Amino acid sequence: MWVKNTRTNKKWFVPDEQGKRLLKDKDYESAEPSADSAVNLAELTVEALRKRAADKAVPGYQSLNKDALIKALNGDQTDEQAVTEANSQDSVDQQPAASPAK
Known part of the structure; x- marks a missing residue:
């Protein structure tokens, strides 16, 4: 609601x-x-976007970030592309920082 x-x-x-x-x-x-009113997805919270994604049966919506959810809901990319993009971003974020040169 x-x-x-x-x-x-x-x-x-x-x-x-x-x-x-x-x-x-x-x-x-x-x-x-x-x-008939258009909703600006960028103004919605991640929780609201995930609710919409669940209603539209977007696979893997639970792990998508806000940008990926908006793209998936707008149809700018396939659901699989959104999941792949979110997962690849997570793996980049989790890589350890390079150790300083000695």
């Missing part, structure tokens, strides 16, 4: 139960996107 903080105008996706509790507070309102 999408909710919006009326003070900050920030929107985010929360589980339905949490959304129902928030909507009882005057500072929150429902922000469910209409079917």
